[in-house]
Amino acid sequence: MNDSASSRQRILESIRSATAPVSSEPGSENAPDRRVLPRTYIRRGTMNRNACVERMIDRLREYEAEVAECTAEELPATIAAQLASSGKHIFVAPEGLPAAWLAPGFEWKVDRGMASEEIEQAEGAITAAFCGVADSGTIVLHHSPTEGRRALTLLPDRHLCILRASQVVETLPEYFDRCQQTPMLATFISGPSATADIEMTRIKGVHGPRFLAVILVQDEIEEAQSGAKAS
Amino acid sequence: MTHAVLDPTLAPPFPEGALPVLRNPQLRKNVAHAMDVIQAKRAKLVAEKTDWPELRSAASAIRAHALENLGYYLEQFEARCTAAGGQVHWAADATEAREIILGLLRQENATEVIKIKTMTSAEIQLNPFLQAAGVGVFETDLAEIILQLGDEEPSHIVVPALHINRGQVREIFARQMGLKDLSDAPHALTDAARTYLRQKFLTVPTAISGANFLIAETGGVAVVESEGNGRMCLTLPRTMITVAGIEKVLPRYEDLEVMLQVLARSATGERMNPYTSLWTGVTPGDGPQRFHVVLLDNGRSRMLKRPVERQTLKCIRCAACMNSCPVYRQTGGHAYGSVYPGPIGAILTPQLMQLQHAKSLPYASSLCGACYEVCPVKINIPEVLLELRAQVTDNERRQTVRFLDPLYLGLRVANLVFSRAWLFHLAQRVARIGLRLFTQKDGWIHSLPFIGAKWTQTRDLRGLPRQTFREWWTARAKEAK
DSSP states (O other), rough: OOHHHHHHHHHHHHHHHHHHHTSOOTTTTOOOOTSEEEOOOOOOOOHHHHHHHHHHHHHHEEEEEEEEETTTTTHHHHHHHHHHHOOOOOOEEEETHHHHHHHHSSSEESSSSSSHHHHHHHHEEEESSSSEEEETTTEEEOOOOTTOOOOOOOSSSEEEEEEEGGGEEHHHHHHHHHSSSSSSEEEEESOOOOOOOOTTEEESSSSSSEEEEEEEOOOHHHHHHHHOOEE | OOOOOOOOSSSSSSHHHHHHHHHOOOHHHHHHHHHHHHHHHHHHHHHOOTOOOOOOHHHHHHHHHHHHHHHHHHOOOOOHHHHHHHHEEEESSHHHHHHHHHHHHHTTTOEEEEEOOHHHHHHHHHHHHHHHTTTTTEEEEEEHHHHHHTOOOOSSSSSSSTSOOHHHHHHHHHHHHHHHHHOOOOOHHHHHHHHHHHHHHHHOOEEEEEOOOOTTTEEEEEESSSSSSHHHHHHHHSSEEEEGGGEEEEEEEEGHHHHHHHHHHHHHHHOOOEEEEESSBBBBTSSSSEEEEEEOOOOHHTTSSSSSHHHGGOOOOOOOOHHHHHHHHHHHHGGSSSSSSSHHHHHHHHSSGGGGGGGGGSSSOOOHHHHHHOOOOOOHHHHHHHHHHHHHHHHHOOOOGGGGOOHHHHHHHHHHHHOOHHHHHHHHHHHHHHTTTTTOOTTTEOOOOGGGGOOOOOOOOOOOOOSSSHHHHHHHHHHHH
């Protein structure tokens, strides 16, 4: 590693000599001041909760994701119906998923450190999510115990994601506002796996799940009626 | 088709490199089609974003700020990444980077490696090096598979196989995967790639990636992709090696709120690309348990010195500049003789390499400014092109061999003539008499002999008028008296 260490020094010296303001003394570097950076773009949306959820659903459908809506009470039945309509039987679930979500009548594999080959055998995966961004129809996973390890939502051909309406924000900056802690792992999913590498034709499903289904759980009906939040 | 050379030290000058595409109507059609599709999608999605100018300003400022404080942020990245279980290596040039990567593969006893598309690895010509060292390299991005199996070179940084149409892809896959009955429907070709790589994803224990962004605040790395091949490589193997240019650093995680909004719209004309992955060092129980980052300089720190050239390093590799470039549209990517084609390549390649290896590239532009207009981080590409042109000229002027070069000889003569009125008038008269021989009845010169033919081969020249403006003016004054 000696070579790498001396290269490190050379590269950093070269950078510092190129970027140092003429006046500053060597070694006097402080944390850079980021306050000067312009942040005049739209940080908060203006839509009310209902419109925001509607936008999320529209965007997901544009990506050809299946979307179902239900109340918190209806969730287990909606999950069962969704799984049944897929015609598949073997599903994986992260360890932290509520037991009520594992609909009876299917073969469930609960991930407690399963090997990739085993996850690959499953026909679908069901997980919760951290956040939904309506503007781009993006689902963000932070891979908590209810969202599962990364391989879970990658190897099986179907991903059923349960998203609560209260988790949906309008703009991408609002997602970052919701991150009280910076995640160690995050996956942003905007529609099923796709490519446009052959003649710029968008084709669904290359390596990731070819089918994305989302159940939106209406968990904050009261708030939805109070209209747009002040920013 | 002749094989493209993407090594600036070996590639022909741009005008020569452009000829194969200019002479191949199919290739020009493939390139123009792809450019039309991407440009239309981008324009639509940028127009719907009412705060696009503000996003661009923020993206530009964040990137400029990261570069101004690059030393600070790189050390911060290194410290945080190491604390999270990653190992950071520093490579001053391509040779060092290749050696570091091969050393890591040897530690792992790796005989095979799966790769996510990375232009940085193409820049250091990693694949041929690893193959020569006995490591089997498997590209996993669909376009990269097409190129690897077809023994082709990338012609674009986002859609590198855009010069190859579905019929040609079918032919490559049928031959290399042994699928005689493969159809040329894009979904059939995509399925073939899925099946071809599934086993590799599950069994090859070592992967190599690039990075779209390095997050200084957390030591995290972000990779932006569409297919899920990236997620496979980032999740399933035991060991992950990421090679990234030192300029890829962003100060904070939340800076992604700007970069992700401008990147996908500019690159593929999508509101968001299907998958973006962020990981930080090693996470127990999830993904590779050994993680290395190779930070590559390879000429970059030198580019920081002067503000005009420094802006080149703001680039986030979206390719909007090549998609909008009237020159790229005609020539395709191979003409640039580098893995970085188009307007950004025309300024990046000459600076990464020694200028003499790529001195035709700063001229591969009409300076129309379309690239600057679409650039999401506001790199003033025409300004950098002009600066590089000045450097090319300054270098050449100093060379004694240039003394008898027709161009410089001509310029010296012109300098002499234009600075003496009597000589200028004499030259006008001589030229008028001389050119009369070649002027046709329609008043145009259609062909000139000798060096003049270089002009008339491709354009006509207006014959000189019988009277110059000065002669007319003097005659008019005399008549008035």
